[in-house]
Amino acid sequence: MDRRQKKTREAIFAAFTSLLAEKSYHQISVQEIIDAADIGRTTFYAHFETKDYLLKDLCEELFGHIIDTAMGLPSGHYHCTCGSAEDSVFLHLLRHLQENDRNILELLSSENNELFLSYFKSNLKKLIVSQYAEKGMLKENGLPEDYLVNHISATFVETVSWWLSRNRKESPEEMTEYFLTLMHPIIGE
Amino acid sequence: MDRRQKKTREAIFAAFTSLLAEKSYHQISVQEIIDAADIGRTTFYAHFETKDYLLKDLCEELFGHIIDTAMGLPSGHYHCTCGSAEDSVFLHLLRHLQENDRNILELLSSENNELFLSYFKSNLKKLIVSQYAEKGMLKENGLPEDYLVNHISATFVETVSWWLSRNRKESPEEMTEYFLTLMHPIIGE
DNA sequence: AATAAAACCGAACAATATGTTTTGTAACAA
DNA sequence: TTGTTACAAAACATATTGTTCGGTTTTATT
Numbered sequence: 001m002d003r004r005q006k007k008t009r010e011a012i013f014a015a016f017t018s019l020l021a022e023k024s025y026h027q028i029s030v031q032e033i034i035d036a037a038d039i040g041r042t043t044f045y046a047h048f049e050t051k052d053y054l055l056k057d058l059c060e061e062l063f064g065h066i067i068d069t070a071m072g073l074p075s076g077h078y079h080c081t082c083g084s085a086e087d088s089v090f091l092h093l094l095r096h097l098q099e100n101d102r103n104i105l106e107l108l109s110s111e112n113n114e115l116f117l118s119y120f121k122s123n124l125k126k127l128i129v130s131q132y133a134e135k136g137m138l139k140e141n142g143l144p145e146d147y148l149v150n151h152i153s154a155t156f157v158e159t160v161s162w163w164l165s166r167n168r169k170e171s172p173e174e175m176t177e178y179f180l181t182l183m184h185p186i187i188g189e
Numbered sequence: 190m191d192r193r194q195k196k197t198r199e200a201i202f203a204a205f206t207s208l209l210a211e212k213s214y215h216q217i218s219v220q221e222i223i224d225a226a227d228i229g230r231t232t233f234y235a236h237f238e239t240k241d242y243l244l245k246d247l248c249e250e251l252f253g254h255i256i257d258t259a260m261g262l263p264s265g266h267y268h269c270t271c272g273s274a275e276d277s278v279f280l281h282l283l284r285h286l287q288e289n290d291r292n293i294l295e296l297l298s299s300e301n302n303e304l305f306l307s308y309f310k311s312n313l314k315k316l317i318v319s320q321y322a323e324k325g326m327l328k329e330n331g332l333p334e335d336y337l338v339n340h341i342s343a344t345f346v347e348t349v350s351w352w353l354s355r356n357r358k359e360s361p362e363e364m365t366e367y368f369l370t371l372m373h374p375i376i377g378e
Numbered sequence: 379a380a381t382a383a384a385a386c387c388g389a390a391c392a393a394t395a396t397g398t399t400t401t402g403t404a405a406c407a408a
Numbered sequence: 409t410t411g412t413t414a415c416a417a418a419a420c421a422t423a424t425t426g427t428t429c430g431g432t433t434t435t436a437t438t
Contacts, residue, residue, distance in 0.1 A: 004385055004434065026215065029424065040387040045426065114303040143367055147351055151371060154347045155340065162336055178332055182340060185373050193405065193414055218395060229416045234397065 009047060011037040013058055017103055024112035025055065059119035062104050066096055067123045075131035089131055090156060090179055094172035097160065109164035117157050124153040132187065139188045148186055155182055198236060200226040202247055206292055213301035214244065248308035251293050255285055256312045264320035278320055279345060279368055283361035286349065298353035306346050313342040321376065328377045337375055344371055 015036035019028045030051055034044050048054040070089050097105065107116045128149050132138055138148055159179045163170060170178075180187070204225035208217045219240055223233050237243040259278050286294065296305045317338050321327055327337055348368045352359060359367075369376070 002385070002435065008386080030426090031424065042388085042427085043386055046385075050426090114307055118303055141370060143370060147348075147367065150347060150351055151344065154343060158339060158343045159336075162339055178336065181330060181332060181374065185370065191406065191414070197415080219397090220395065231398085231417085232415055235414075239397095 005047075008037075008039055008043055011039060012044065012047060012054065013061075016054060016058060017107070020110060021103060021106045024110065025115055026112070055115065056119075059116065059123075062102060062107075063120050063123040065101075066093065066104075067127050069096065070127055071130065073131075075135060075137060088176055088180065089127070091172055091176040093156075094160070094163075094175055098168070098172060105164060108160065113161070117161060120160075121153050121157045124156060125149055128152050137187060139186055141185065152183060152186065155179065194236075197226075197228055197232060200228060201233065201236060201243065202250075205243060205247060206296070209299060210292065210295045213299065214304055215301070244304065245308075248305065248312075251291060251296075252309050252312040254290075255282065255293075256316050258285065259316055260319065262320075264324060264326060277365055277369065278316070280361055280365040282345075283349070283352075283364055287357070287361060294353060297349065302350070306350060309349075310342050310346045313345060314338055317341050326376060328375055330374065341372060341375065344368065 012033060015033050015038075016028075019032060019036060028051070030044060033051075033054075034041055037044075048057070070092055073089050073092055074087060075089055097108075100106075107113065108120065110116070132152070133145055133149055138145065156179060159175060159182075163175050201222060204222050204227075205217075208221060208225060217240070219233060222240075222243075223230055226233075237246070259281055262278050262281055263276060264278055286297075289295075296302065297309065299305070321341070322334055322338055327334065345368060348364060348371075352364050
């Protein structure tokens, strides 16, 4: 890939995330992104068709990366290590989030965070399917599988959101315990 | 209230919901609402400061009404009637939703429904607090109360959303069973 | 080092949306 | 009937969007 393209793309992403830290997505105009990134108007539209596609690409990068690193992990949960949640995928995700790579926490805890949370959730579903559903680690209780997958993803996203809204007072280990308590009737070996 | 005001307000709401049935919130311009409602530009701004406030007022009316009718109900759940979920507040909500008053289902199942779902959720929280939390109907398991309230609300909204995305193939009774299965470790007497 | 391809810039453009102002008319409540 | 209020129509400044054009700089390749 051309060095210029990469540089421009990064500049747009940087400007965009910077703006997202101070105002909500819909309040940001393309013009502002252009000014903040210090690029030409034509250049922006050469890279991204619309503002929505820019958001999509950014989220794909951010959440795709996090989910990918968790994909290879063992999907064990707290039962495996006698009460602790040490090797849970969810604990890994929380720890990874806490590193605040690329200011991802700013986005997830911003005022109008529904957009980011929904991207997070849709990426998370893939992980749940491959790590739990396809490995038969969901308890048999008569509920449709996609309903369960959706519920697990949604609940984890809500857990993260709640955690952030309280400024991460709890440790990732504690939050994993919270989450797994709620998941108790569903996830098991 | 002046007859004219009421009429105009209703016309705007009707035009707005009609437009929301065919395109997403952010794709709708104030101009379109004005044209569809067949009113003057000035009139719109006399009623609503911005498009966001219009949305807020509409949701307040729609969800406020549904939540209010459920407020007075007994908060019993399936244990009370020997296995059935007959007198659950949640069953009542699902039945009420199914009547599709004011095309509320169109909104909740539209393409970009995060906005409506989040309004639904925030109204639902009040109900959960008054019907469950304040009556001590949440099981003691070491989790913070507001975390539980948020989880119950979020899960119910997700359940409704999943139900609608599958064109309501399941009955309200069945969906209540699904939901209460997930809530089993949390809600109890 | 020379060259062709590309990415970029700046300016301008039409089209559309926003929110306000003004002036006049019609409907309402008392 | 009378004073008040809601509405309409038109115009307005301002801002944003997405595109087009000509020209410049950087890049990869030979």
